[in-house]
Amino acid sequence: MSTMIDTTSTRRHDLDALRAIAMLLGIVLHAALSFSPVPWTVNDSQQSDAYYVLFAVIHGFRMPLFFLLSGFFTAMMWRKRGLGGLIKQRLKRIALPLFLGCLTIVPAMWAVGTLVRQPSPxxxxxxxxxxxxxxxxxxxxxxxxxxxxxxxxxxxxxxxxxxxxxxxxxxxxxxxxxxxxxxxxxxxxxxxxxxxxxxxxxxxxxxxxxxxxxxxxxxxxxxxxxxxxxxxxxDxxxxxxxxxxxxxxxxxxxxxxxxxxxxxxxxxxxxxxxxxxxxxxxGIEALEGLLFRLPFFMHLWFLWFLCWLVAAFVIYAAVADRLKLNKLPRFLVSSPACLLWLVPLTMLPQSFMAQGTFGPDTSVGLLPIPSVLAYYGIFFFFGALYWDIDDREGRLGSGWSITLALALTVVFPIGFDMVTGTLGIVPDIQDARMKSLVANLLEATFAWLMVLGSIGLCGKLLAGESKAMRYISDSAYWLYLIHLPLVLLAQWAVKDVQLPAFVKFAGITIVVSAVLLVTYEYGVRYTLIGRLLNGPRQRPAAKPIASHSAEPVGV
CATH class of the missing domain: 1.25.40.20 (Ankyrin repeat-containing domain)
Incomplete structure (x- = not known):
């Protein structure tokens, strides 16, 4: 039975929590990379294909989900604050942290990367x-x-x-x-x-x-x-x-x-x-590499993409009401039938991406790679449209248990093996074009099934307000921004330790997250940094109502 959610008068606790979960999964994803038999800054002595599978599962849907939710909350803020209020808030919560991150976090990443690549004394x-x-x-x-x-x-x-x-x-x-x-x-x-x-x-x-x-x-x-x-x-x-x-x-x-x-x-x-x-x-290839491939933004690239997408949202805001997008047939947006047009649409930009890895490309350069920006733009603007459709009944995530099971047990194994050959369960397709087309279809389908299934699951379990989940939601932005240098250092520290990979992987994930939560509580939450990332927060001694806004902030 669908969960009833009031999208106009209450905070969307379920989607706010889901956005935080999507960000925190980034810590798990990056922690798993040193244990995967794929190139990464740090290569652990204990590696397994299981961590490559874990990485691919998370990578295949996490950022698409994040951008869809960002589009949803962008549209919500536009409707409540107007276009001027939206732009002002996004400049404060996205553009300014990106600028400051480029002055602090990105140099730290370069320094840590240089350190962990140094040969052992x-x-x-x-x-x-x-x-x-x-x-x-x-x-x-x-x-x-x-x-x-x-x-x-x-x-x-x-x-x-x-x-x-x-x-x-x-x-x-x-x-x-x-x-x-x-x-x-x-x-x-x-x-x-x-x-x-x-x-x-x-x-x-x-x-x-x-x-x-x-x-x-x-x-x-x-x-x-x-x-x-x-x-x-x-040349x-x-x-x-x-x-x-x-x-x-x-x-x-x-x-x-x-x-x-x-x-x-x-x-x-x-x-x-x-x-x-x-x-x-x-020549032109080198210039293209410098502009599109040089890791200028590192893992902060998603903020740069949001700047571009919010700029594009200004155009969406100008035409949304004229075209009466909120009057579209609801089944095309707020039901699983939306997959009939979303999957083919997503396949188009994905077809321009690298064929040797499962899931979308990453664009960390000074200029976004057009196909990657277009890919995430589809999820972002669908999220905006989803807000305007007003899915109070939670129809979009209906049948989430079947959706997630299908994605994880059928679509992903076949698609992942077709792209990487890791599992050895899919016969090789000799026709390269056909193989690319089928793989593209499965990758796009997996992303959307996981996105819809995750929305339905969180709508079922996290629709109500929870102080613990609210705290996690508030802290997630800080944790993701700052986590990667610490993850790399932790991976470097244990890479030659003769312990099972799971022990080291779990240790890195838990210890880094715990350390960052401590820094958030005592060095960020009630400081200027905390206000920059999440808006004003008052200490528990103040009136509790003052510390809870009616709508989510951040990204």
Whole structure:
């Protein structure tokens, strides 16, 4: 039976709590990454695919849910305070914290990232192996693999596989040895590229031939949506600029001839065009990388996206009443039937994203990646529309138990395995376009099923006011903003400790959250920072009614 919720006179406790839960799940997500066999700033000694699955489940719906709820509360504030009041509040709660975060939290992230990537002052067997790999000492690396000092598919702190490093540096004999020892030729690096991407980028024709003979996928897509074939087209100026930043110097003619040979292996001899001509400095690809890919905002990117979406909301506010959007048939917005148009619509921007990971891309650069902004914009403006439709009966989340079960037991396992091959339950689809289309459909469906199911679940369990949940809701903004440097430090501190992964993962999540709650209670809640993030809060000695606003604030 649906929960009756008054959306006009009371605070939406259920959705406010759900928004806080979505933010706090970010701590769980980031804590799990060091235990996942994927590139991350810190790689723990105890890793398991289970944490990769956990990460993918959370990542597949958390931020879509957050942006939908942000759109909902943005529309609510607009209707109650007017457009001027909305803009003033969003500047104070979103734009100003983002600006201050860029001056404090982002530099802290850079500093912590540099610290945790530093080699241990005590030489470890693994560190010595990496030094031998870089030096091209095949015999020492081979002995280390035989003696189990390092795994053949080990990943560096920079997120590169051993095979990728060998190929990039031009150590062909090393690459051959690693392949003979069953290195995964399609292993992903932090940027989701493979060793074949590196071979194509720096023109290592011999290595590319070996990789292709060993089964490397010439159509693998990296985080930038590029295949190894696409990297053949990057101009020399950009290539040399990027390669030299990693200590590799290139000769233009050698690069061009190597790429020409690789193009023949790919069957794309006409790849050159004008892009491979001489260029003195970095070209358009490098500029694009600086603007869209350089991690300028780190995990604060969601605030930057909200700034763009609130700006776009001004246009929505100008046309919403003229178009009578609140008069749309309610079943198209406030019932599960909305999936019939939302899923196809979401598939469109998602089709432009990287194909090697489950869920949406992240955009941390100075400019939002258009496809990612459009993706989250769909959820944001659906949330705004959902407010105007006034779903008092909670119809949108009806059947939440079936919805969540379907998402978690059917849609996710099939979609995740189709994208990553981790579970080994889905036969490979040979038609690349069909495989991409089906995976896209499943990813979009999973996101919306989890969003609708979460709304229904919280409407059932958290519709009433709870002081504990209100406190968590108020503190969640601060906890998420500040958590990542502490999570990285905690991961770094325990990465070589010989304890079960779950013990370390749970410890990181609980200890970091507890520490941040203490800082919130005693250093944030009743201070200028607390007023900036959540509005005025009075200490318990004051009248209780003064500490509770009728509507949620923050993001």
């Amino acid at each position: 005590v030489a470890t067997p693994a560190a010595e192996v990496w030094e031998s790999l870089v030096a091209g000492d095949v015999e020492r690396v081979q002995d280390a693999i035989h003696d189990a000092k390092i795994k053949v598919n080990a990943v560096s702190q920079d997120g590169a596989s051993m095979l990728t490093v060998a190929v990039f540096l031009g150590h062909t004999d090393m690459a051959q040895m690693l392949i003979e020892h069953h290195a995964d030729v399609n292993q992903r690096n932090r940027d989701q590229g493979t060793a074949l991407h590196s071979a194509a980028f720096v023109g290592r024709a011999t290595a590319a031939n070996m990789l292709l003979s060993a089964g490397a996928n010439a159509d693998a897509v990296d985080a930038n949506g590029q295949t190894p074939k696409d990297l053949l087209k990057i 020399f100026g950009t290539t040399n600029f990027i390669a030299s930043s990693f200590g590799v110097s290139l000769e233009e003619e050698t690069l061009k001839s190597g790429r020409a040979e690789i193009a023949k292996l790919f069957g794309t001899e006409d790849y050159l065009g004008s892009n491979n001509s001489a260029a003195a400095g970095p």
